[in-house]
Amino acid sequence: MADATLDATVGHVDPDDTSSLQTIELTVNGQTHTLTLEPNVVLLDALRERLNLTGAKKGCDHGQCGACTVVIDGRAMNSCLLLAALAEGQDITTIEGLADEDGTLHPIQQAFLEHDAYQCGYCTAGQMMMATSILNDKDIAKDPASIKEAMSGNICRCGAYKNILDAVQSAHRTIEGA
Amino acid sequence: MRAFDYARPGAVGAAIAAHAKADSAYLAGGTTLLDLAKIDIMQPEQVVDINGLGLDRIERLEDGRVRVGALVTNTALARHELIETHYPVLSQALLSGASTQLRNKATTGGNVMQRVRCPYFRDGASPCNKREPGSGCSAIGGVNRETFAVLGTSEQCIAAHPSDMCVAMAAIGATVSVHGPKGTREIDFGAFHLLPGSTPEREHALEPDELITHVTLNAPERDARSGYLKLRDRASYQFALASCAAQLTLKGGVIRSPRIALGGVATKPWRALEAERILEGKAPSKALFEQAAKAAFKTATAYEHNAFKIPLGQHAIIAELGKLTGLATTQEAS
Numbered sequence: 001m002a003d004a005t006l007d008a009t010v011g012h013v014d015p016d017d018t019s020s021l022q023t024i025e026l027t028v029n030g031q032t033h034t035l036t037l038e039p040n041v042v043l044l045d046a047l048r049e050r051l052n053l054t055g056a057k058k059g060c061d062h063g064q065c066g067a068c069t070v071v072i073d074g075r076a077m078n079s080c081l082l083l084a085a086l087a088e089g090q091d092i093t094t095i096e097g098l099a100d101e102d103g104t105l106h107p108i109q110q111a112f113l114e115h116d117a118y119q120c121g122y123c124t125a126g127q128m129m130m131a132t133s134i135l136n137d138k139d140i141a142k143d144p145a146s147i148k149e150a151m152s153g154n155i156c157r158c159g160a161y162k163n164i165l166d167a168v169q170s171a172h173r174t175i176e177g178a
Numbered sequence: 179m180r181a182f183d184y185a186r187p188g189a190v191g192a193a194i195a196a197h198a199k200a201d202s203a204y205l206a207g208g209t210t211l212l213d214l215a216k217i218d219i220m221q222p223e224q225v226v227d228i229n230g231l232g233l234d235r236i237e238r239l240e241d242g243r244v245r246v247g248a249l250v251t252n253t254a255l256a257r258h259e260l261i262e263t264h265y266p267v268l269s270q271a272l273l274s275g276a277s278t279q280l281r282n283k284a285t286t287g288g289n290v291m292q293r294v295r296c297p298y299f300r301d302g303a304s305p306c307n308k309r310e311p312g313s314g315c316s317a318i319g320g321v322n323r324e325t326f327a328v329l330g331t332s333e334q335c336i337a338a339h340p341s342d343m344c345v346a347m348a349a350i351g352a353t354v355s356v357h358g359p360k361g362t363r364e365i366d367f368g369a370f371h372l373l374p375g376s377t378p379e380r381e382h383a384l385e386p387d388e389l390i391t392h393v394t395l396n397a398p399e400r401d402a403r404s405g406y407l408k409l410r411d412r413a414s415y416q417f418a419l420a421s422c423a424a425q426l427t428l429k430g431g432v433i434r435s436p437r438i439a440l441g442g443v444a445t446k447p448w449r450a451l452e453a454e455r456i457l458e459g460k461a462p463s464k465a466l467f468e469q470a471a472k473a474a475f476k477t478a479t480a481y482e483h484n485a486f487k488i489p490l491g492q493h494a495i496i497a498e499l500g501k502l503t504g505l506a507t508t509q510e511a512s
Contacts, residue, residue: 020183039184039225042212062213063280075253075282081212082283083205085184086229130278139257152414153277 024088028053029097035084043087044068044079047094055095055125059155066154069126070094076133078153095125098132107171107178108132117167119158127154131168135175142172179215183224190357190391193226198359198387200224206249206285209276210292218302219293219309233287233391236260242397248287248390252276252343255286265395267404267423271346271441274408277415287390289343290354290370291382295325295417296337307334308378315378323483325417328491330445331479335378338442339371340417345441346406348449349423351396358388367393371446399435402427407498408441409490418442420487422494424502426457433457433503440474443491450474453495462503464496471495 023036026043028051035050044061047053047070056079059067063078070079071093098106108131111117118124130151134140140150147168148161156164183200187193197204203211203222206229214220233247236258244260255261256272276284298304298316305314317326317336327338344367352367365383372380384390404425410416421441427434436457438450453470460466471492478488500507 020181022184038181040179040182040215042179061216063209063277066277066279069279076279077283078209078279081209081280083184083208083212083225083227085186086205086208086227134278149414150278153279 022085024085026051026084026087026092027090028092029094037084039083039085041084042080043070043082043084043092046084047079047092053094053096056129057122057125059122059126063153064155065123065126066130066151067123067126069129069154071129071133074133074136076130093129093132095129098128106132107174108135108167111167111171111174112164115163115167115170117160117163118156119160123154123156123158127151127156127164130154131164131171134168135172142169144169179212180218180221182215182222184227185224186227186230188230190231190389193228193231194357194359194387194389196224197226197389202226202387204228204389206288207251207283208288209280209284210288214293214300217300219300228389231391239394244395244397246286246393246395248285248392250286252281252284252286252289253278255343256281264398265346265350265404267349267406267425268343268346268395270406271342271408271421271423274406274418274421275342286343286393289341290390290393292341293381294337295340297321297325299337308337308374308381311377311379318481321483322481324411324419326481326484327445328443328478328480328484328487329440329448329475330373331481332374332376332378332445334376335374335445336481337374337378337445338417339444339446341447342406342408342418342421342441344371344447345421345439346423347393347395348439348447349404349425349437351437353394354390355392355394356384356388357391358385360385362391367447368449374445399425399427401429402435403502405498405502407494407501409494410442420491420494422491422498424495424498426499426502428462428503432459432461434459438470438474438495440491440494443475443478443487450495452476457499462499462505464500464505464507467496467499467505467507468492470499 057067059065061080063081068080185196200223202224205225205227233249235247252272256269304316354365406423408418408421418441423439426436436454440448453474456470
């Protein structure tokens, strides 16, 4: 579509009109950032294009594929369907914040490596963020059927589902045994 | 996405006043609003964020009813002890809807207000009486399989109501509390969603600027059993082709106070009143369930690609009633 108002540009369509800009604070991976944004900026675009955190991916941009999944206050959410302003004051974790500072991988990252739980990798950040929230959620059982149901909002175009399931169960065993 | 102004009021009255100032949309979780704003189907000049209004509590009222704040997420509602214990049909319906991520963000009020999944409504170009009154309905002569209704349709619109949660609420019975410029009022859940008729652009009973603050569930019936069965093209993360929410009690070997609601097959969350009348006071049997299921679809209209929803919906009723009454009605899937 040619209509400039419909593209995914972060920021206002009229650069001279700054009347509706708002300043918000986002806490991402333990670090607080102050951003001046238009009200219609979604969290995914703020992360990728303002904070250069490009781990969360834009797949469908409509909450259907899960590639943009981040964890907010312990809950996995589609960052493409969330206004950045709504995440102010909340604890946002992206794939960049999963490993320890010394580079030690999170158990889910290690398990994805060991189980070859990806092919092209585009959905992988979203898969792992969804998986970490499941591993911390007492309401979700860790049998194969329950994991598949809980992760049905993460689409893998390559079809690596079997290895993803193996990785999530393996990470669960690692964490339980720790 | 088009630009919009943003307001985050701290009180219900201020939210309504802000909403009245411009062509506005209330923002709860945003999973419908942002989806539709991105494809230019919704074009609010102003978004009024209601997340600061404290409408995120679930409480049991003195009369036994359960009041759910409009901002309670689908996950929180489904997992709440009061809901899991007294309204399993609602918990099951919520958990069968959307994905984990969406349920974590989507709210009770937003689910009540969600829009249809008709592809002609969403494409922004095809004639659609809901999007552009008087332009025609592309679905009636078009492809009308998955997201289209057989009950409550009109010559202007045949889009099915997409919610699972609302089907359970229709079976339980509920009231919708709204605040507006003229004060507060209660709307019976069954009267909240409107049939398309000749005005498919009118989807609900809200007046301009009115805001849903709560949905209050009828007090649970003593010894009631309830459940939700959803049939769809794949096992998870898909809208219903047909679904059945049912609640009933068994006393002295007969069914009492049955309440049946259907999803995926109707233009609004659909109470099957005729089926309920047939079931009341009768002993469970497969023949009785078949009779009730047949009655539920007596007024159905099949379109070119969705005629299968009539037998599918009937089987949903029969199977769910069988499950609730302990009567085997279907062969176990292998």
